[in-house]
Amino acid sequence: MKVALIDYGAGNVASVERALRRLGTESTRVSTPECLADAAALVLPGVGHFAALIRALDERGLRVPLLEALQRGVPSLGICLGLQALYDSSEEAPDLRGLQVLPGKIQALPANVKLPHMGWNQLKMTGPSRLLDGIPRDAHFYFAHSYAAKVENHGGHEVATCTHGSEFTAVLERDNINAVQFHPEKSGAAGAQLLQNFLRLAS
Amino acid sequence: MTLAHRIIPCLDTDGARVVKGVNFEGLRDAGDPVTLAARYNAEGADELVVLDIAASRDRRPTFLETIRRVAAELAIPLTAGGGIRTLEDARAVVRAGADKITVNTAAVGRPSLLSELSGEFGAQAVVLAIDAKRAGDHWEVMVRGGRDATGRDALAWAKQGVSLGAGEILLTSVDRDGTQQGFDVPLTAAISRAVTVPVIASGGAKLPEHFAQIFTEGAADAALAASIFHDSVQSIRELKEFLAAKNIEVRLPC
Numbered sequence: 001m002k003v004a005l006i007d008y009g010a011g012n013v014a015s016v017e018r019a020l021r022r023l024g025t026e027s028t029r030v031s032t033p034e035c036l037a038d039a040a041a042l043v044l045p046g047v048g049h050f051a052a053l054i055r056a057l058d059e060r061g062l063r064v065p066l067l068e069a070l071q072r073g074v075p076s077l078g079i080c081l082g083l084q085a086l087y088d089s090s091e092e093a094p095d096l097r098g099l100q101v102l103p104g105k106i107q108a109l110p111a112n113v114k115l116p117h118m119g120w121n122q123l124k125m126t127g128p129s130r131l132l133d134g135i136p137r138d139a140h141f142y143f144a145h146s147y148a149a150k151v152e153n154h155g156g157h158e159v160a161t162c163t164h165g166s167e168f169t170a171v172l173e174r175d176n177i178n179a180v181q182f183h184p185e186k187s188g189a190a191g192a193q194l195l196q197n198f199l200r201l202a203s
Numbered sequence: 204m205t206l207a208h209r210i211i212p213c214l215d216t217d218g219a220r221v222v223k224g225v226n227f228e229g230l231r232d233a234g235d236p237v238t239l240a241a242r243y244n245a246e247g248a249d250e251l252v253v254l255d256i257a258a259s260r261d262r263r264p265t266f267l268e269t270i271r272r273v274a275a276e277l278a279i280p281l282t283a284g285g286g287i288r289t290l291e292d293a294r295a296v297v298r299a300g301a302d303k304i305t306v307n308t309a310a311v312g313r314p315s316l317l318s319e320l321s322g323e324f325g326a327q328a329v330v331l332a333i334d335a336k337r338a339g340d341h342w343e344v345m346v347r348g349g350r351d352a353t354g355r356d357a358l359a360w361a362k363q364g365v366s367l368g369a370g371e372i373l374l375t376s377v378d379r380d381g382t383q384q385g386f387d388v389p390l391t392a393a394i395s396r397a398v399t400v401p402v403i404a405s406g407g408a409k410l411p412e413h414f415a416q417i418f419t420e421g422a423a424d425a426a427l428a429a430s431i432f433h434d435s436v437q438s439i440r441e442l443k444e445f446l447a448a449k450n451i452e453v454r455l456p457c
Contacts, residue, residue: 014300018275047302048325111399114424116327116370118401120207120249120454140207140454142249142280144302144327164206186280186302188244188456 001203003027004039006066006082008056012047012185016079019185023196036065041202042074046081047144047183050106051093053081063099070101070177075202077195078179080145083172086179092147101177102157106147113165116146121162121182123170129159131171131178131197139190141170141182148181207454208418208446209249209425210439211403212432214239216285218255218262219269223430233433236269241276243432246439247456250280252305252373252427256348258286267299274300282330282373290319297324305373307332308346311353311360314367321368326400331369333357335390336377342390349377361394372402373427379407383431386413391421403427409436411445418451 003020007013007029020027020043027043030036044066046053057063070076078086087098090106098106109115120140125132141162148168151161162170162181170181178198184191214221214236221233240251253273255266263286270283283296284305293304304324310316310331320329334349335342335357342357361372374394376387386404395402401424404417408428417423431437443453 012302014298015274015302018300019278022278047327048323052325114399114401116400117206118327118371119209119424121205144280146326183280186278188247188278192278 002038002040003202004030004036004042006042006044006062007031008053008060008062012045012183015185016043016045019192019195023192023199025199031060033061033065036069039069039074042069042076044076044078044082044085046079046085048081049092050081050084050090050147051096053085054093054096054098067099073176075176076178077198080181080183083179083181084147084149086177087149090147104149104152107150108147110165116144117164118144121164123160123162125160127159129171130173130201131180131194132160133197135190135193141184141187141190143182145181205452207452210442211250211252211425211427212243212248213252213254213427213429215254215256215429216266216269217257218265221433222256237272237276239433240273243439244277244279247443248279248439249454250282251277252282255285267295270296270299270301284332290323293320303328303330305330305332307334310364311344311346311355314363317364317367317369326368326370329369330371330373331364332373332375333361334375334377345377349380358393358397361398365398365400369400371400372398374402374404376406382407383409386417386421386426388416388421391417391423395422401425411437411442414442415446415449415451
């Protein structure tokens with residue numbers, strides 16, 4: 001199976017690559033539009049600033065082929081900023097257009113808690129989840145972010161939320177689109193299980 | 204559902220091997236970084252810090268290779284530092300597999316380094332290490348491995364560092380480091396309550412009670428220790444079970 005790891009210079013590409021390798025899956029780093037055409041699955045990693053990700057995707061001409069792959073039904077996994085990029089826009093870079101696959105604006109977490117939200121936190125399940133299948137409900141996942149997708153109303157596409165200052169989307173699943181706000185590649189055994197679940201969806 | 208307090212083992216290396224010693228004197232070999240990293244990853248460490256305490260230019264390639272080998276073992280975050288003076292130094296460390304970069308002396312000399320790092324990697328990847336020593340009614344920032352006084356106030360420097368882009372503070376008490384008398388509670392509480400970012404307490408840990416105290420009275424978000432973990436004086440698993448029994452939120456390894 002060809003897992004395309006979208007490489008736009010983000011810090012955690014190598015971490016995701018290593019995590020997949022530990023599961024016996026070799027991924028291919030993709031940084032040009034033509035390489036996305038035959039991907040069986042794709043992972044959009046990300047860490048850092050919303051603007052850096054969006055600009056890098058646009059500079060490399062990856063926006064359109066990425067959206068086409070999502071429309072074709074290619075199983076995808078967005079990680080951290082890779083989740084946030086799916087939305088219309090972000091308060092972190094208000095002038096830039098997100099991928100606009102999901103409605104709404106990414107918002108800053110409230111300032112009454114320590115930011116970044118950094119470390120291991122637990123999830124609240126809000127619906128059945130294929131990504132979290134077989135993972136203990138009280139498992140911790142590693143987060144490192146200051147912005148998040150606000151939970152507007154349950155019954156959206158989130159299947160699990162997390163709370164740090166306010167409740168936000170931690171895991172979302174819609175058709176072939178999957179995304180997590182935490183870093184499964186850095187989340188020990190629970191994270192490895194989640195990646196394994198994604199690979200199973202894609203195989 | 205609360206953010207867990209993190210337990211972070213620290214590997215002080217001479218580039219290639221884990222070493223220990225007080226104030227850089229009488230360094231002795233304390234093991235292979237890759238072996239220790241794999242052990243801590245399996246025992247439930249929440250994160251790992253790897254420092255190059257020699258930080259000499261000619262050993263740099265060796266240290267980067269150590270980061271690469273350590274990162275390959277880890278399914279938890281990795282912070283690396285020691286001798287990072289420029290954005291290019293930091294890029295090399297991140298490319299080798301570090302999730303976060305820690306800077307200390309170089310940031311005191313040139314605070315704009317923090318903004319450069321934060322601009323490139325994001326604040327969540329920038330850890331400002333502060334070595335602080337009691338000086339009358341305040342704490343002073345020390346550099347060069349805690350040896351040289353700077354005249355800077357630690358509390359003011361912590362706040363300035365955060366405003367420049369540090370996403371986390373690794374706070375070492377020079378007074379407590381190596382003493383095994385417990386973390387410096389007043390120092391950690393003062394800094395942790397004054398800044399908006401997470402604070403990692405370091406220096407002086409030995410007993411499980413020391414960790415409980417620094418997470419409660421000291422308001423620390425994470426706690427770091429080295430030799431007590433390397434020498435198996437304290438197992439990470441038992442430490443976390445102890446903390447959980449005291450209703451302190453931790454991630455228990457399964």
